[in-house]
Amino acid sequence: xxxxxxxxxxxxxxxxxxxxxxxxxxxxxxxxxxxxxxxxxxxxxxxxxxxxxxxxxxxxxxxxxxxxxxxxxxxxxxxxxxxxxxxxxxxxxxxxxxxxxxxxxxxxxxxxxxxxxxxxxxxxxxxxxxxxxxxxxxxxxxxxxxxxxxxxxxxxxxxxxxxxxxxxxxxxxxxxxxxxxxxxxxxxxxxxxxxxxxxxxxxxxxxxxxxxxxxxxxxxxxxxxxxxxxxxxxxxxxxxxxxxxxxxxxxxxxxxxxxxxx
Amino acid sequence: xxxxxxxxxxxxxxxxxxxxxxxxxxxxxxxxxxxxxxxxxxxxxxxxxxxxxxxxxxxxxxxxxxxxxxxxxxxxxxxxxxxxxxxxxxxxxxxxxxxxxxxxxxxxxxxxxxxxxxxxxxxxxxxxxxxxxxxxxxxxxxxxxxxxxxxxxxxxxxxxxxxxxxxxxxxxxxxxxxxxxxxxxxxxxxxxxxxxxxxxxxxxxxxxxxxxxxxxxxxxxxxxxxxxxxxxxxxxxxxxxxxxxxxxxxxxxxxxxxx
Amino acid sequence: xxxxxxxxxxxxxxxxxxxxxxxxxxxxxxxxxxxxxxxxxxxxxxxxxxxxxxxxxxxxxxxxxxxxxxxxxxxxxxxxxxxxxxxxxxxxxxxxxxxxxxxxxxxxxxxxxxxxxxxxxxxxxxxxxxxxxxxxxxxxxxxxxxxxxxxxxxxxxxxxxxxxxxxxxxxxxxxxxxxxxxxxxxxxxxxxxxxxxxxxxxxxxxxxxxxxxxxxxxxxxxxxxxxxxxxxxxxxxxxxxxxxxxxxxxxxxxxxxxxxxxxxxxxx
Numbered sequence: 001x002x003x004x005x006x007x008x009x010x011x012x013x014x015x016x017x018x019x020x021x022x023x024x025x026x027x028x029x030x031x032x033x034x035x036x037x038x039x040x041x042x043x044x045x046x047x048x049x050x051x052x053x054x055x056x057x058x059x060x061x062x063x064x065x066x067x068x069x070x071x072x073x074x075x076x077x078x079x080x081x082x083x084x085x086x087x088x089x090x091x092x093x094x095x096x097x098x099x100x101x102x103x104x105x106x107x108x109x110x111x112x113x114x115x116x117x118x119x120x121x122x123x124x125x126x127x128x129x130x131x132x133x134x135x136x137x138x139x140x141x142x143x144x145x146x147x148x149x150x151x152x153x154x155x156x157x158x159x160x161x162x163x164x165x166x167x168x169x170x171x172x173x174x175x176x177x178x179x180x181x182x183x184x185x186x187x188x189x190x191x192x193x194x195x196x197x198x199x200x201x202x203x204x205x206x207x208x209x210x211x212x213x214x215x216x217x218x219x220x221x222x223x224x225x226x227x228x229x230x231x232x233x234x235x236x237x238x239x240x241x242x243x244x245x246x247x248x249x250x251x252x253x254x255x256x257x258x259x260x261x262x
Numbered sequence: 263x264x265x266x267x268x269x270x271x272x273x274x275x276x277x278x279x280x281x282x283x284x285x286x287x288x289x290x291x292x293x294x295x296x297x298x299x300x301x302x303x304x305x306x307x308x309x310x311x312x313x314x315x316x317x318x319x320x321x322x323x324x325x326x327x328x329x330x331x332x333x334x335x336x337x338x339x340x341x342x343x344x345x346x347x348x349x350x351x352x353x354x355x356x357x358x359x360x361x362x363x364x365x366x367x368x369x370x371x372x373x374x375x376x377x378x379x380x381x382x383x384x385x386x387x388x389x390x391x392x393x394x395x396x397x398x399x400x401x402x403x404x405x406x407x408x409x410x411x412x413x414x415x416x417x418x419x420x421x422x423x424x425x426x427x428x429x430x431x432x433x434x435x436x437x438x439x440x441x442x443x444x445x446x447x448x449x450x451x452x453x454x455x456x457x458x459x460x461x462x463x464x465x466x467x468x469x470x471x472x473x474x475x476x477x478x479x480x481x482x483x484x485x486x487x488x489x490x491x492x493x494x495x496x497x498x499x500x501x502x503x504x505x506x507x508x509x510x511x512x513x514x515x516x517x518x519x520x521x
Numbered sequence: 522x523x524x525x526x527x528x529x530x531x532x533x534x535x536x537x538x539x540x541x542x543x544x545x546x547x548x549x550x551x552x553x554x555x556x557x558x559x560x561x562x563x564x565x566x567x568x569x570x571x572x573x574x575x576x577x578x579x580x581x582x583x584x585x586x587x588x589x590x591x592x593x594x595x596x597x598x599x600x601x602x603x604x605x606x607x608x609x610x611x612x613x614x615x616x617x618x619x620x621x622x623x624x625x626x627x628x629x630x631x632x633x634x635x636x637x638x639x640x641x642x643x644x645x646x647x648x649x650x651x652x653x654x655x656x657x658x659x660x661x662x663x664x665x666x667x668x669x670x671x672x673x674x675x676x677x678x679x680x681x682x683x684x685x686x687x688x689x690x691x692x693x694x695x696x697x698x699x700x701x702x703x704x705x706x707x708x709x710x711x712x713x714x715x716x717x718x719x720x721x722x723x724x725x726x727x728x729x730x731x732x733x734x735x736x737x738x739x740x741x742x743x744x745x746x747x748x749x750x751x752x753x754x755x756x757x758x759x760x761x762x763x764x765x766x767x768x769x770x771x772x773x774x775x776x777x778x779x780x781x782x783x784x785x786x787x788x789x
Contacts, residue, residue, distance in 0.1 A: 072686065074682075074685075074686070095686075097683070097686040097687065099679070099682075099683060099686075101679060103679050103680055103682075103683040105680065105697065105698060105701065107701040107702075107704075108697070108701075116684075116687075116689070116693075116697055117687040117689065119688075119689055119690060119693050120688075165687070270618060270621040270622055271621065271624075271625055273622065274621075274622040274623065274624075274625050274626065275625055278626070294644070294645050295645060347537075347538070347541070348537075348541045349541070350541075351537075351538040351539075351541030351542050351545070352541040352542060352544050352545030352548070353545055354542070354545075355542060355545060355546065356545065356549065358765075359758065359762070361716070362716060362719070362758075362761050362762075362765060363758070364719055364720045364723045364724075364734075364735075364757065364761075365720050365723075365724065366720070366723040366724050366727070366735055366738060366739075367723075367738065367754050367757075370738050370739065370742045370750060371750070371751075371754070373742060374564060374742060374747050374750065375560075375564060446631070449634070450634050450635065453634045453636055453637075454634070454635070454636055454724060457636050457727070458727075458739070458742070464634075465634070465636055468634075468636055468637055468640050469636070469640070471640070472640040472643065472644065472728060475644060477641065477644045477645070480637065480640045480641055480644065481641065483637075484633060484634070484637035484641070487634070487637075488629065488632045488633050491632045492628070492629070492632050495632065496628075
């Protein structure tokens with residue numbers, strides 16, 4: 001599944017931990033409310049191959065944020081567990097987070113923002129941060145402050161920061177939803193380009209079908225407390241948004257997406 | 263939540279009073295730091311005697327004079343500076359100096375010029391307080407949301423209506439905040455000016471007790487005045503602000519204002 | 522972006538703003554001359570006369586002694602109120618209970634006039650350093666506490682969550698997130714504290730000292746030496762302006778380099 005381009009130039013300078021697989025085992029979550037308990041989802045079993053770009057698609061209130069928070073280890077599941085596994089079988093996997101808003105320290109430059117998350121890395125050097133900034137196309141912005149960057153550029157720094165800790169799994173929470181559509185589309189292409197260079201599993205949460213189809217290898221649809229849709233994306237890369245194959249697949253996916261009532 | 267807050271308030275005031283009482287009686291320091299019971303007894307005596315009424319009235323009258331003068335100067339200069347770049351630049355140095363000027367200077371020079379009259383505290387208080395109000399009004403005028411003005415003209419709202427409904431409404435909270443702040447400065451400077459040149463008022467009485475070396479007397483007048491100020495600030499001004507500016511979410515503690 | 526455009530435009534128009542400033546200063550001087558001409562000379566001396574007197578005070582060395590005494594007390598009052606104010610402000614930011622517990626102290630503290638504290642500390646400590654310093658600390662700490670508290674409240678939860686997601690330890694979060702985030706508030710507390718400390722020290726010196734600018738000013742008033750009072754005032758304002766433009770403003774620029782277009786009013 002992973003289409004790593006071995007001839008890529010900038011990727012060679014980056015030693016990358018290989019992608020990890022994600023396993024959700026009988027995962028369930030309920031919240032306690034005033035009127036008793038409310039079930040978000042239950043009995044979810046899922047295996048995600050290493051190197052896959054997965055999009056989790058759901059309407060608002062479907063529980064996709066809850067699921068991401070459990071996968072990110074922010075929330076405890078009520079039942080079941082989440083396991084990450086490297087290709088060599090070990091379970092010690094780095095997780096890289098990209099948030100909906102960039103969440104950069106405004107008083108630190110791009111390089112310093114990346115340096116911030118390398119607390120336990122004695123080998124860290126600024127050249128490391130710069131390589132990742134290069135990778136996301138911010139070559140001339142090393143020492144700029146977030147306020148001097150556009151929203152799209154800020155989110156690029158957010159992506160570079162997540163990649164810089166060499167994660168086996170990249171967790172992304174609607175990272176482009178606050179950007180204008182043209183910027184978002186450009187960033188999606190960039191993200192796919194970067195992902196193709198590095199061997200990463202991506203778990204990407206979104207509510208936008210076009211985005212999911214443009215990005216993913218596999219689309220999961222969450223609703224009514226279960227995964228009711230699980231589609232392989234048959235489209236070749238690079239993907240043309242106005243090609244017939246794209247529009248056809250989109251039609252099919254949308255029909256499935258709306259097959260459950262709100 | 264409400265009762266809970268009251269309980270904590272009681273806990274913290276009682277804690278302070280107990281600490282004070284223990285220090286005073288435990289270490290036999292009542293001559294130096296007085297004690298809650300001594301101050302309370304003397305406060306009751308003062309209130310019953312009625313002597314405080316004339317001093318409180320004198321101080322309050324002077325505070326109001328000073329505050330009126332502050333409001334006039336502060337508002338006019340603030341609007342002028344906010345509307346015109348020229349006056350903004352011409353006056354900014356005076357605002358900088360005015361904000362930093364020690365209050366004692368204003369009190370003493372006012373006393374030199376105007377002697378033992380109500381004009382002394384009035385001028386001293388206005389001289390120190392108006393830069394703060396000017397600053398607020400000026401920033402309020404500068405920060406009027408021009409998107410709302412554009413929206414108004416897009417809907418053909420008349421100029422007068424736009425001024426009333428947009429500019430006035432958006433500067434008003436800044437003005438009120440500045441006015442409250444300068445009110446706090448006014449009463450502080452008034453007490454100071456009374457200490458320098460007056461034969462009545464709270465500031466004069468605190469000085470009088472101080473020269474009698476009576477710590478209990480000093481604290482009695484301080485407690486009395488502080489209670490009145492707390493009532494005016496929170497019982498009156500803050501309630502007005504809450505009603506008038508209900509649309510604004512404000513968590514300010516308010517009543518700032520340097521002495 | 523819009524704001525930086527505005528600054529650029531302002532930068533171009535610097536000459537006209539300079540004209541306005543010069544105009545403002547000239548009008549001020551003219552008003553002073555006019556007042557000096559109208560009032561009897563001992564009430565309102567001319568500008569040059571005042572500067573001459575001020576220079577006389579400097580030359581004779583009297584100025585240094587009293588300015589030095591006031592500065593020394595201001596320094597200690599400032600340091601003391603920063604310590605007390607920061608401690609209470611941080612405690613107020615810690616949780617709901619401590620905020621409610623300490624709020625009355627701050628609110629009541631704000632409502633007590635400086636002269637009351639000056640009288641109290643003089644009666645307790647006599648003519649020692651603790652008199653004016655104590656009055657300054659007790660009057661100033663509530664302002665600093667409020668600023669510090671607001672700073673602690675202002676820290677964005679999003680950034681704290683981000684740091685947790687990247688497994689950042691507490692000391693690093695404190696150094697890289699909490700302190701920088703609260704810095705504007707800490708700084709405005711710092712400025713406020715400094716500005717108020719000057720004022721309170723001079724007030725406290727009326728009672729609680731036999732030296733210092735406040736003491737000299739009160740003395741000249743009581744001896745009807747009004748021209749000398751003006752000279753002291755000019756000297757003290759010069760010192761304040763030197764501290765303001767020579768020390769506080771450059772520090773502010775260094776601390777807030779990352780906020781290019783931030784606009785700081787003198788007193789926060």
